[in-house]
Amino acid sequence: MADIVKELTNYRIKGIERAEIEYYKQLTQTLDRIEAQIVALADQQLPRQAGKLIELQSAIAIRPKIKAILDKEYLPFADRVVRKGFGEQAKRVERQFKTIGLIPPEFQELTKGDLALVQNLKQQYYTQFKDVSNNFTRILSDKVYQNTLVGTEFTVLEKELRESINGIYATSSDPAVNRLVDYVKNNRDNPALASRVDSAVKILQSKYARTRVGENMKRYAGQILNDSLRDFDATLNFNKSKDAGLTFVKYYGDVIPTTRDICRRMVSGSLDKRANGLFTIEEIQDIWASRSWSGKKGGNPMIVRGGYNCRHQFSYVNPDWYEEDGKQANKLKNIVPKIKKQSKENISSLVNPITLTNIKTVPKQVSQAKITKSIKKGFDDVRYPRNPDGSIKFRFTNSDKIGTSDISELSDAMATKVSLILDELNDLAVKYDVPQLRGIWTKNSGAIATMGDGVLRINPTVLERINIGAKRDLEKIAFLNNTKPKNIKNWKFGNNPDLRPEVSFAYFDNDLDQLRSVLYHEFGHQIHHMKYVTKKTKDYGISFKPKVEQQLSKIRKRKSASKYGDSNNQEWFAENFSLYSMNRKDLVDPQFIKLIEELQ
Amino acid sequence: MIEEARKILNKKNINVEDYNRFIALEKEMKTEFDKFQYSWLAEGFELRLPEIAQKVGNYSFIKD
Numbered sequence: 001m002a003d004i005v006k007e008l009t010n011y012r013i014k015g016i017e018r019a020e021i022e023y024y025k026q027l028t029q030t031l032d033r034i035e036a037q038i039v040a041l042a043d044q045q046l047p048r049q050a051g052k053l054i055e056l057q058s059a060i061a062i063r064p065k066i067k068a069i070l071d072k073e074y075l076p077f078a079d080r081v082v083r084k085g086f087g088e089q090a091k092r093v094e095r096q097f098k099t100i101g102l103i104p105p106e107f108q109e110l111t112k113g114d115l116a117l118v119q120n121l122k123q124q125y126y127t128q129f130k131d132v133s134n135n136f137t138r139i140l141s142d143k144v145y146q147n148t149l150v151g152t153e154f155t156v157l158e159k160e161l162r163e164s165i166n167g168i169y170a171t172s173s174d175p176a177v178n179r180l181v182d183y184v185k186n187n188r189d190n191p192a193l194a195s196r197v198d199s200a201v202k203i204l205q206s207k208y209a210r211t212r213v214g215e216n217m218k219r220y221a222g223q224i225l226n227d228s229l230r231d232f233d234a235t236l237n238f239n240k241s242k243d244a245g246l247t248f249v250k251y252y253g254d255v256i257p258t259t260r261d262i263c264r265r266m267v268s269g270s271l272d273k274r275a276n277g278l279f280t281i282e283e284i285q286d287i288w289a290s291r292s293w294s295g296k297k298g299g300n301p302m303i304v305r306g307g308y309n310c311r312h313q314f315s316y317v318n319p320d321w322y323e324e325d326g327k328q329a330n331k332l333k334n335i336v337p338k339i340k341k342q343s344k345e346n347i348s349s350l351v352n353p354i355t356l357t358n359i360k361t362v363p364k365q366v367s368q369a370k371i372t373k374s375i376k377k378g379f380d381d382v383r384y385p386r387n388p389d390g391s392i393k394f395r396f397t398n399s400d401k402i403g404t405s406d407i408s409e410l411s412d413a414m415a416t417k418v419s420l421i422l423d424e425l426n427d428l429a430v431k432y433d434v435p436q437l438r439g440i441w442t443k444n445s446g447a448i449a450t451m452g453d454g455v456l457r458i459n460p461t462v463l464e465r466i467n468i469g470a471k472r473d474l475e476k477i478a479f480l481n482n483t484k485p486k487n488i489k490n491w492k493f494g495n496n497p498d499l500r501p502e503v504s505f506a507y508f509d510n511d512l513d514q515l516r517s518v519l520y521h522e523f524g525h526q527i528h529h530m531k532y533v534t535k536k537t538k539d540y541g542i543s544f545k546p547k548v549e550q551q552l553s554k555i556r557k558r559k560s561a562s563k564y565g566d567s568n569n570q571e572w573f574a575e576n577f578s579l580y581s582m583n584r585k586d587l588v589d590p591q592f593i594k595l596i597e598e599l600q
Numbered sequence: 601m602i603e604e605a606r607k608i609l610n611k612k613n614i615n616v617e618d619y620n621r622f623i624a625l626e627k628e629m630k631t632e633f634d635k636f637q638y639s640w641l642a643e644g645f646e647l648r649l650p651e652i653a654q655k656v657g658n659y660s661f662i663k664d
Contacts, residue, residue, distance in 0.1 A: 472636070502640070
C-alpha cells in the first residue's frame, strides 16, 4: 500500500518543480528580450564621437526608458509567477488536505483566511520581484551615466549592460563558447539538468577562462523564482495545518548528490525522535536551532526548510494516522487518492534517467519530430570536420546517412525509448565536450547497433528482443559452467572471468536499461572517435587515428566485466563507458575510470 | 559459427577476405540466439572497417 502522505507531498513537490522549469524558461526569454531592447535603446539614444560616449544629458534621459522596458517585459512575468504559479500550487495544497480528509471539513478546503493569506503572499513575492526591477533600473541607468561620464567606448557599456541583465559570459566569437553559454543560460536552475549545467560552467571556466558575472538581474530574479514557489507552498501548508490542529510533521523529498546533510538525515530517518518517524514542530525547531549548514536561511524552519534551493517539504500529520512502527494506520490505508496523477512521464536526462514505469509510449511521429530536431542540432555542430568547400569529411562507411533521422522501422514503444535515451546521450555529449549525434537510422540485419562519424545505426529486430537475448546469454554461460544465471549476473572483479556475461547489457534487468546500455556503449565510441576533433582536424578520414584511440592503444592489462570488452581496446572503452555511465562503477576497470575522468 | 565470427573480430589485422567471410557468416547463423550473438560481434567488426578501407583506399568493398 502506497504511503498516501508521501505520495501527496511528492505531488506538491513535483508541481513546484514543473512550474519552476516553465517559469525559468519564461524568465530567460524575458531577460533576453530586455537585454536586446536596452542595448538597442542605448545604441539609438546615446551620441558618440569616435565610438566614445559623450553626452551626459542623454545618459540621464535614458533612465525612464529603461524603466519602461523593465515594466513592460519583466513585471508581467512576475505577475504570472505569483498569480498563476501560486494559484496552482494553492490548489495542490488544498487537494492534499481534501484527499486525506481526517480533519474537520471546514479546514479541508481553502478558507477565507487561507485565501487572504494567499493574496498577501502573492503581494509579498510580487514586491520582491518588483524590487529587483527597481534595483536594476537604477544599476543599468548608473552604468549608462558612469560610462558616459568617463567617455568610455560604447562597446564597453554594451558589455556591461548585457552582463548586468543576464550575467552570463560576454558574447564570444567562438561558437564552442557560445554553445555552452546558451546551454547554461537556458537550463540553469532546471533541477533535472543541474549536473549537466555544472559541467558546462566548468568547461567555460577551465577551458575558456570565462566567469559568470555575479551581480545580475537573472541571478536575483531566478533566486526569488526558485524560493518563492517553495516558500509559498510551505507557508500555506503550515498555516492550514495550524488551523486544522495538525502539530506533527514528516519530511519528504528526493535525495540527490547535492542534498544537504540536514535534509538527507531528516529524509533517511537518522534524526528520528520516535519509532513512527514523526516530529513535533518544536522538535524541528530544536534540530534546526542546534545546527548550522551552508545555505541555511533565517526564519521559521517550517517555511525555509533546508535553505536556499531546498527541494524538500514538510507534511503535517496526526499521530493517530500511524501505527507505532510508522506504518500507516487503517484510516490512511483506506484513502484512495483523488488527485490527478502528476505525470512524470517522458522526461529523461543523464542525472534523472527515465524508468520503465514512467515511460508513456507516444506515436512514432512525436518521437520522430524530437529526434529530427536533435539530429539537426548535431548536424550543425561545427566541430564535425568539413572540407574547405563545406562537404562532409567522413571516416566510416555509410556517410550518406549523416544528417538522417529515420526511425520508421521502429515500433512506437522503441521509438519513444530511443528518443528519451537520446536526451541522455545529448547530456553525455555536453559532459564530455563532444558533438551530439548527427544521424540515426535503422537496419534489420547485421550489428545490434553501430556508431561512426556521429551517426548511430540501430537494429530494431535485435533490440526488440534484447531482454530475451540477455536472459539467454546468462543461461548459456551458466549452463556451460554448471552454475546458476544469477551467478553470472552477479559477477564481480576477482571472480572467474569465464563466468562473465558476453555483453554488459546483460547486467541490467529490463529492456529499457538494456537498450540504454547498448546506446551508451555506442556513445562511448562517439567519445573516442570525436573527442578533441574539431573542424580544423585536417586529416579526418579513413586513416585518421584520434587522440583518445592513440591513448587506448597504450593501455595494457585491460579489465572488462564482459567478454565482449576483451575484443579490442575500443570495445573495452565502450563496455566500460556504458557501465560507468549507468552507475555500475563496481564493474568498471580502474584504468578506465582514470582515463574517463581525464576526458570530462 | 559464432566462434569463427569472434576469431575474425579478434584478429589483429583484418582484410577484405575477413570482411567477406564475416558478412557471409550472418546468413549461416541458424538460431535466433546465434543471430543475436552475431549482432554484437558485428557491432565491433563494423567499427574496424576503416582498417580495411585504409588498405583498399576506399569503401568499395562494402556489400549491402
